[in-house]
Amino acid sequence: MLTVYLAGPEVFLPDAIGLGERKKRLCSAYGFEGLFPLDNEIVQGASSVRIDRLIYRANEEMIRRAHFGICNLTPFRGLSADPGTVFEVGMLAGLGKRVFAYTNVASNYLDRTKLTETLAFDPEQKVWRDAHDMTVEDFGNADNLMIDWAVAEHGGYPIVRHDAHPTDIDRDLTGFEACLRLAAKAFARSS
Amino acid sequence: MLTVYLAGPEVFLPDAIGLGERKKRLCSAYGFEGLFPLDNEIVQGASSVRIDRLIYRANEEMIRRAHFGICNLTPFRGLSADPGTVFEVGMLAGLGKRVFAYTNVASNYLDRTKLTETLAFDPEQKVWRDAHDMTVEDFGNADNLMIDWAVAEHGGYPIVRHDAHPTDIDRDLTGFEACLRLAAKAFARSS
Numbered sequence A, B: 001m002l003t004v005y006l007a008g009p010e011v012f013l014p015d016a017i018g019l020g021e022r023k024k025r026l027c028s029a030y031g032f033e034g035l036f037p038l039d040n041e042i043v044q045g046a047s048s049v050r051i052d053r054l055i056y057r058a059n060e061e062m063i064r065r066a067h068f069g070i071c072n073l074t075p076f077r078g079l080s081a082d083p084g085t086v087f088e089v090g091m092l093a094g095l096g097k098r099v100f101a102y103t104n105v106a107s108n109y110l111d112r113t114k115l116t117e118t119l120a121f122d123p124e125q126k127v128w129r130d131a132h133d134m135t136v137e138d139f140g141n142a143d144n145l146m147i148d149w150a151v152a153e154h155g156g157y158p159i160v161r162h163d164a165h166p167t168d169i170d171r172d173l174t175g176f177e178a179c180l181r182l183a184a185k186a187f188a189r190s191s
Helices: A018-029 A051-065 A081-093 A109-116 A144-156 A175-188 B016-029 B051-065 B083-092 B109-116 B145-155 B173-188
Strands: A004-006 A034-036 A070-071 A098-104 A120-122 A128-129 B003-005 B033-034 B068-072 B099-103 B120-122 B127-129
Touching: A004 A081, A018 A034, A018 A098, A018 A175, A051 B033, A051 B145, A070 A081, A070 A128, A070 A175, A081 A098, A081 A144, A081 B083, A081 B145, A098 A144, A098 A175, A098 B109, A109 A128, A144 B051, A144 B083, A144 B099, B003 B051, B003 B083, B016 B033, B016 B173, B051 B083, B068 B083, B083 B099, B099 B145, B099 B173, B109 B127, B109 B145
Parallel strands: A004 A034, A004 A070, A070 A098, B003 B033, B003 B068, B068 B099
Antiparallel strands: A120 A128, B120 B127
16 A cells, blocks of 8 residues: 655644544545654653654654655745645655645735735846845745645646635645545556 | 755845855865856746746756755744755755755744744643644754754754854855865765
8 A cells, every 4th residue: 555644734733643643544545544743653762862853763764664745835834834844845856756735825925925024026127025135936836936846746736725714724634635636646547 | 076056045135146156166165066056047948838847947957966965044034944945955865965054043943933923831741832722843953853853864963053143144154164164074084
């Protein structure tokens, strides 16, 4: 059975374990085995290695073990996706594994930036700039272009964008299930 | 000559090309050839492929070509590093290449979060939580633990933290040069 690494900031929720179980049940329904980071039992024991380093190692090992990944790229504590998840998109792509991804906020990166920062239009270069004079990407992507296109190139489909109800933004699995359907289609075709 | 991929949000600056030149000159001084993303000439030509997708492909190709990476993880438009750069840390690690990294803001992730968000201490779990009830990592790291430990495990050294002068936060190369010294030491030892 193909295994899928379940990346996302839900590991930080108080009900993370339950949400991971919901994700794994959905995986089973599509014929996959879900690997959730909190499945790793981190036991420090007599080791002098720091607990956060042990968590890193267990997650990397799980990513290496997985056949592919589904990543939750919902904006997290700011404009962009959870950086831990973004790192994992990169690692999956570097390892040559397929990456599917979803976000529970459908808007563009530029539009979200305009809501929280004061931008100025540079008429010469025809780009938007932030308070640091830095260009704000204006490609209609969900996030930084490296993330959107890594998913498209390494998964074969764009990031699934879905507007979850504001109170369900951290837990809505509509986009997640859409990724499972894409994965089922992609692996059926390639097998 | 070993080549190094120069990842960082400085590509968004109006003087990005000049800063890339400064970085590449420093690389030469340490015996490395720097590869700066904006060295790629992106020519759309008659292709119907979107320009942002062509940029992605050129950057990924450059990362694959590089022997190792030095990544600027200075907080960008929020609490964490530029997500494009974080993706590249992951891709470098996934490809089995060494990753060195620096930040021009020396503070911990938790301390930065406390400055911009209202956190509550959960006395039962003994963790800090944000407005979404999500745990805020409290390991003393510069950023999400996946990033700090990927750098330490895949580069051999912790993220170099240096407090740049506030007006020079986007351009200070003190931490960058420290990474070059670490890389020179690491490759001298392994050759």
